[in-house]
Amino acid sequence: MSKKSVKSFGEWKSPITSAVTAKKACDFQDLLVDIADNGNDVVYWSEIRVNEDGRTVVVSCEVGKAEPKEWTPAGFSARTTVHEYGGGNIFVHKGTLYFSNFSDQRLYKQLTPDSTPTPVTAADTSYRYANGHMSAKTNLIYIVREDHSNIESGQAKEPTNSVICLDPSTQQEKVLACGADFYSTPKVSLDGEKICWVQWFHPSMPWYDTELWTAKLTKSGDAVIEGSAKKVAGGKDVSVMIPRWTPSGELRFISDENNWWNVYESALDGSITNIYKMDQEIGRPDWLFGNQPYDTNPSCPGEYVVSCDGLLTLMENGVKKKTFNTGFTSHLLLNFSESGKVYCCASSAIQFSTLLSISTLDGKVEILKKSQPVDIDEGYLSEFTEICYNTTDGGRSYANYYKPTNKDYEGPDDELPPLLVKAHGGPTGSTTTCLQLSVQYFTSRGFAVLDVSYRGSTGYGREYRLKLDNKWGIYDVDDCCAAAQHLVDNKLVDKNKLCIDGGSAGGYTTLACLASKDVFKAGACSYGVTDLELEANETNKFHSRYLDRLIGVYPQQRDIYIQRSPIHNVDGFNYPIIFFQGTEDKVVPPNQAQMMFDSVEKKGIPCSLIMFEGEQHGFRKSENIQTALDGELYFYSKILKFEADLPDGISDKISISNYA
Template identity: 45%
Template sequence: MANFGSWTTPITSELVVRAAAGLGGVSIHGDTVTWAEQRPEEGGRTQLVRRTGGGPAVDLLPAGANARTAAHEYGGGAWWVAGDTLWFTDWADQRLYTLTGSEPPVPMTPEPEMPRGDRWADGCVTADGRWALLVREHHPAGGGPAAVVNEIVVLDVSGRLAPRVLVSGTDFVSDPRLSPDGARLCWLQWSHPDMPWDGTELCVAGLAADDTGPVLGSVTVVAGRPDSAPGGTGAGESVSEPRWADDGALWFISDRTNWWNLYRWLPAVDRVEAMVTLDAEIGGPQWVFGQSSYAFLSGGRIAFVSSRDGLGYLAVRLADGRIVDLDVPYTSFASIRADGDRIVFIGASATTEPAVVAVSVDDAGSVTSSEMLRAPRDLGLGTEWFSTPEPISFPTSGGRTAHALFYPPTNPDATGDPGELPPLLVLIHGGPTGAARPMLQLGTQYWTSRGFAVVDVNYGGSTGYGRAYRNQLRRQWGVVDLDDCEAAARWLAEQGRVDPARLCIRGGSAGGYTTLAVLAFRDTFAAGASHYGVADLEALATETHKFESRYLDGLIGPYPERRDLYVERSPIHHVDGFDRPLIVLQGLEDEVVPPNQAEMIVDALRAKGVPVAYVAFEGEQHGFRQAPNIRRALESELSFYAQVFGFPLPEGEHVAPVSVHNL
């Protein structure tokens, strides 16, 4: 028996990052599968890996290359495959490159007027290979977020002609996709103050060609609707992931009936049909380019992933319209792709990290074969070390019900002292339009194997529970999220599952804001950890990048008209409310939440005499990607809790101490 928090565990910070790889997008062409791996031990760069048939997995990018776009700051859609050619945006200069065979990468876009000023993403290539159509985010020299221009551009693959704008006029565009016959182009567009989960428009135009490449005809909006009322009321329609089927129908995801479900548009009769309607979410918020939540199989079947009660499910819509859940051992899915009878995806479960998986299905929707193309790393641990998530629902403010995934402390070699209850870490996901992920994350098991309980809260505003639930956060950020994270902690304490005197809260980005706000305005929690969290909403509204520069209109209210709410809900203006220990962790190259916000709150707490620790990371952006920094962040937070609650650190494990001022 040992104090909760001090249990000896093999899940160290070193194990969390050793050989870790975050798996990204997947592409399939016949028996060749390509995928992305983010590698903390290589400085956080994204490598592209290819496997053909039963052969070995082969790295494609040369040393130093990093397939990552900075478009929208969050990226996605940084690479794609066309025939034998790989296209990718390199992080260092944001230029677009092609890679064929063993030849060095060839730059396909000109040098921008300012370094990294043109950011490329989300492309497709015409059938003859002559033209590429893709998104360009242009940052003019000396301009701020308002000067950034997002357009769909035609690129001459031969290099003879300069890039030419094809679609412009709205604040944002994404998903340029060519019909099978090349006669039509579709894309998504939206403008401020909407975010893509508020309201987008799915546009289609005829496509002709002249000596300068593809030329658009008249444009038709076939689905989607902006959030119509000023400031947004939830009346819009969010459309995402448009994709042409071989028969010329255009499929897409829409939340027109509360849930993101599957529809198709039939050009011949100009009609939209519902194809999969479930009380479940297909797809998710479009934070990044290139998401894929469904794919076309042979014989008129569709593979798709949905989310119900916080867990993911992979299913097939058969040719006759029946839905069959596939018998696969995963609870989290991403990047669904297909070719013939074969589905390739990134799958994870409560006891396995993400893997690249291929399954084959027959006409009845039964899995006939399964193959792991890129297995999870070998952790050398049995499943008894892993705490598995328990979906919970609990009452919260206004008669609402909120949701979460609860992880009890789990360690086969340790138990708590008699009469002692475990400390609780309330984990707040980012976004705030996001969701808890129901998959094995060693960053969570790092805590549960030490004797902490963890609850990952899907507060009102989270995705996975329909548009109405998502809209609970409209004008209520800094209210509903605080209510729900407090309600989760108190409910678990009332159930006798956690120690009510040791309730802690931690989160990154928007989750960091909730952490700071609940410590400033409420008294439920004994300590908190903010990872690159927002301290000053007004500064965020005026200093952040273009993609999110009007996000707060819907979450709080239009700025500057409702400046009073921004000040009222900003922790930096209410430092008198802080009286609980806090650790702040911040990347110094973060352009989403600039470092000055972290420094303002830390300086204020130091001056006030509140226990506070500050750890800054050179070379990190919004989120920590480099292995040494991931380790340091975990160890600093553990050292912080050990000092605050007075429990010993695990025997035999070196944990770098952190300095806590005013403790």
């Protein structure tokens, strides 16, 4: 083994460049399985391609027989904007692909990979569609529809959501369920006689209070039998999600009635049982449609596969049958096929997202596709250690700690590394156990990274998830600061080189830390909330009442919104900040970043604002992903006074005000 070179932390050279980070072929989103005429499984998935400006392309593969085939032609992108966040972009029925197209939000069908998509919904409407499927019994599509016509006519401030059925041959639409503020996951039973869906109302979010409903369908399948609709589960203080019918007519779903998101079953007699009881969470918050952490064997009603705590487990009638060693620690988008195979998107701390096929008969694992076309030497990858630490009000919080790792370098004996604390988005969300090149970019250059699951994060039960109620801007801030101090106290990082970054809600936490605490020396905010009052008034419908729970009821508690808004606490700002923002962001409008930058700049603090033209809430274009990553490191290097290994020209893209 060659001897490592000694070089200051932050100045190490790394093969994990921003270009490598952005070069990954895609991010996987939707995953579905269909059956070919010859009986083979055909797997469909969607790829968000950063090298095509974030275009979403559908790909399919006949398992064990053919190379993957691309479906989505130039000029199309399979991406819905229901709830603005989307998800549930595609579904497949007997070899025909259906997808929502980004540019016009119409629903299209495509018969073959080489055919031209044709619309199955009417032109010149203000409808958006998501989370659909077609019933083999009724030959109708059941889908969530979001109607923006009242907004465009000025008659309402919010779109109207409903569950509809759609006849693709006539483009005729009929409403099956309406009246709630939000809907998801409409599913028709295999016999075509019943439909289920999840619904919820303002000010709730889908991880707070939701309801699972069922209804009987008419013989034609295009209407609900009057008086048959009933609530099956959920309600106040219970989050239910992701219902699935079994072949024999039972209804499975996820509920947190016992504090943890577990799998439940509603039997034919109406009784409900927790069929996989455990003090761990199955699933994650429904920011996107299409979340699927479990699935039922379509050939055997008693069997189902569950992803939990890094494991993929086969259950039968509530009893653990076997656990599969896939070599990965995260398994998402589960699909159980009639062939006995399970398909999923898997990843781990040192492995890129990969589409897998797992045989439930012999456990054989096959790779269908990797999201990243290049392999990175593990000598440059840092594996995390989960830490638990004390925080304010007698609380405990969690974080994933990544130490600086580079097989070619080590730091001087008399030097401690800089720290980058990462505040996740949501704020109802969590850190990830998946390989994040954006983290490895920093650790391979000599930074320690701490990915914090502050109070209010998911993965630790409902009680922990609700700890952020009325405490956003307090507990998340306290926990990020306490996490950094924990590493300082253990002499793992340099207390004078503490940085923090975050996107969206994590951007808000970043700003709140810098505005109210004397812990971090620099920060980076990506599309973060700066003015809570503006956020309450200007954001999309899905988000619009979220702050009622996190902050307080607006406008009755407007004073709290003012108190906790970074834009109103610039007097407390003493440390440099860089902003990254998309000009087309409808979740956190770009005026928020501009106002915050202007205020910090006016105070004389070193700061920078980078606006990415055409980007929305999250960056999809390769060149912008690179600029954001290199720009953040460049900013820290100037503020903390070290010579970072950066590509030529980055200083031309990043202008720092009030910096000499």
